[in-house]
Amino acid sequence: xxxxxxxxxxxxxxxxxIYISVSIAFGKTMITWADExxxxxxxxxxQKNEPLTGVKKGKHEMKMLSQHIGAxxxxxxxxxxxxxxxxxxxxxxxxxxIMKY
Numbered sequence: 297x298x299x300x301x302x303x304x305x306x307x308x309x310x311x312x313x314i315y316i317s318v319s320i321a322f323g324k325t326m327i328t329w330a331d332e333x334x335x336x337x338x339x340x341x342x343q344k345n346e347p348l349t350g351v352k353k354g355k356h357e358m359k360m361l362s363q364h365i366g367a368x369x370x371x372x373x374x375x376x377x378x379x380x381x382x383x384x385x386x387x388x389x390x391x392x393x394i395m396k397y
Contacts, residue, residue, distance in 0.1 A: 300381060305390045309378065309390070310395075313374035313375050314367075317374060318367050322363055
């Protein structure tokens with residue numbers, strides 16, 4: 297809505313798309329990780345996780361890669377949707393500059 301009102305597109309608008317896409321793709325994983333760390337650090341309890349090796353490590357890495365690709369696809373989709381929503385009224389190139397990072 298900010299862009300539609302005439303505000304020039306900035307890198308912060310692109311970062312907002314990244315924030316949303318990462319929250320969607322990694323939300324459950326991040327919450328689980330934070331819960332485990334809280335239990336370990338503050339409650340001095342929780343499970344002792346053994347390091348992943350072999351096939352388990354490979355499966356975990358593939359899962360994380362698929363989440364990363366999913367976040368990228370969602371983010372790019374949001375950036376394109378923003379540029380289409382704004383239309384040709386303003387320069388939306390800063391939205392696409394964020395993809396370089």
